[in-house]
Amino acid sequence: MEKLDKIVSPTPLLQAEIGGRTVYLKAESLQPMGAFKLRGAWHRLTDLTEAEREKGVVAFSSGNHAQGVAWAARRLGIRATIVMPADSPRKKLDNTRALGAEVVTYDRMTESREAIAARIAADRGSVVVPSFDDPWIVEGQGSAGLEACRQMAALGLAAPDRIVTPCGGGGLASGLALAVPDAEIVIAEPEGWDDMTRSLAGGEIVPVGPNPPPTACDALQTLKVAPLTFGILKARGAHGVAVSEAEAGTAMRWALDNLRLVLEPGGAVALAALLAEKVAPTERTLVILSGGNVDASTFKRMVFDH
Numbered sequence: 001m002e003k004l005d006k007i008v009s010p011t012p013l014l015q016a017e018i019g020g021r022t023v024y025l026k027a028e029s030l031q032p033m034g035a036f037k038l039r040g041a042w043h044r045l046t047d048l049t050e051a052e053r054e055k056g057v058v059a060f061s062s063g064n065h066a067q068g069v070a071w072a073a074r075r076l077g078i079r080a081t082i083v084m085p086a087d088s089p090r091k092k093l094d095n096t097r098a099l100g101a102e103v104v105t106y107d108r109m110t111e112s113r114e115a116i117a118a119r120i121a122a123d124r125g126s127v128v129v130p131s132f133d134d135p136w137i138v139e140g141q142g143s144a145g146l147e148a149c150r151q152m153a154a155l156g157l158a159a160p161d162r163i164v165t166p167c168g169g170g171g172l173a174s175g176l177a178l179a180v181p182d183a184e185i186v187i188a189e190p191e192g193w194d195d196m197t198r199s200l201a202g203g204e205i206v207p208v209g210p211n212p213p214p215t216a217c218d219a220l221q222t223l224k225v226a227p228l229t230f231g232i233l234k235a236r237g238a239h240g241v242a243v244s245e246a247e248a249g250t251a252m253r254w255a256l257d258n259l260r261l262v263l264e265p266g267g268a269v270a271l272a273a274l275l276a277e278k279v280a281p282t283e284r285t286l287v288i289l290s291g292g293n294v295d296a297s298t299f300k301r302m303v304f305d306h
Contacts (some may be wrong), residue, residue, distance in 0.1 A: 003046060004039060004143055007075070007302060008032060013146075013151040013196050018274050021281040024160070025271070026148050029263055029292030033095070035173060035219075036144050037068030037131075044129050045072045053078050055125040060084070062218045063092025065131040070099035078208035081126070083117045089218060089295045108136050108221065132169030133226035135151055141173030148286050149180060159302030164270040164279050167196050168220040169238065170229030172290060177236040180240050183276035183286070186279050187195075187236035189268040190217040190248065196233070197240030205230050216245060216298055219266035219291055241279060247272040249302035250271060255289065265302055267291035 014025040015273040028036035045057065056079030059069040066082040073080035080101040083091060097103055106116055114130075121128045130137060149159045160183045167187035169175045173196075177185045192274055193271065194214040197245045200207045207224040243251075248265045251272035261270070267290040273279040274287060294302075 002274035003043060007042065008038070008149050010151065017095050017260055019089070019277065019281045021053055021285070023274065023281050023285045023287055024148070024152060025287045025289055027143060027259070027261060028144060028256065028290050029138070029261055029267055033067040033071045033099070034291055034293040035068065035267065036141060036266045036288070037064045038071050038202055038211075039068075039143050040134075040137035040140030040171060040175070041065065041072040041129065042069035043143075044074055044134065045069070045132050046138040047136060048078070048127060052127050054081065055127065057129050058124075058126045059123045059129040059131065060116060060117045061131050062221060063096065063293060064219050065147050065291070066092065066096040066101065066103075067099060069129055070096050070101035076101045081120055083113045083120070085113075085218075087296065089293070092277070092293050093294045095293065106212055111201060132171030133228050135228070138175045138178070138232070140175070140231065141172040142179035144172070145176040145179035146289065152284070157284060159183065162186060162282045163287040163288070164273055164285065164286045166266055166269045168222040168292045169210060170233060170268070172288065173238065174229040174232035176288070177232055177238060178217035180213055181236070185233065185236055186273070187233070187238060187240035188273040188279075189240060189242055190215045190220055190266070191242045191244050193217065193221055194240065195222070196230065197242060199225060199230055200234060202232070213274050215265070216302055217248060217266035217269060219264065220267060220269065241273050242279065243269050243272040243276060247276045251275050254300070261289065262292045262294065262299065264291045264294035265298070270304045
């Protein structure tokens, strides 16, 4: 927490009535680069040695981790190379480059981003900064939960009893599980990409199935979760739900109308789970609004054209 307190202001904790109860919404979409990902990136990069900083870092991401690493690297004077899917939203590609990172694109369905990143890192002697399969990343993302607890305490409230969060690889969800150990953790994923939900239900890691459906939730398109994040969530008794594209769009529209917030599809799935009554609000439910990096065309299609 102390690391982040020195460089960014806390993101707002908003309140709204959903299902007849007051819920608390953590607007991570209002981070300087539009998503929670700078938390883990800053935590990881600030722990590099001077020798490691000189060799730079390599990361892989569809966009939000990319921007988090690029943002942190620029602030620290570290060279950053990001491996990104060629079909990443243009906004995320452009923003990552604008933050000073080198972008290497790949085909997410036929190429391995991990293999590409490992090859680049080996050639340059750089440190690989994974998007979720890393203890520093998990710990850094969990600071969102600690920050929310602090904000709720300022309102005279106890810590959250339930946290509903978007989930791709599970870095944020597992970080929250460690940071707020007494809260029930509920993850939300897009339909067809709900591998963490199915893994938790079955007790073992299962990958996304063949020919997964297209989804606007690009930030949550993880083909297989990691033992690290799965193990934490399994040990904490977490469970999940899947939401449809239409439900994500409804949540984006609700956030615009009620919170004056622009959310990206993946950043809205936890809110969508409550609005679609797939998760019931409790006395102190915390909902993570994880990101707001969305192209105008996608936002229009999801919010106004459904």
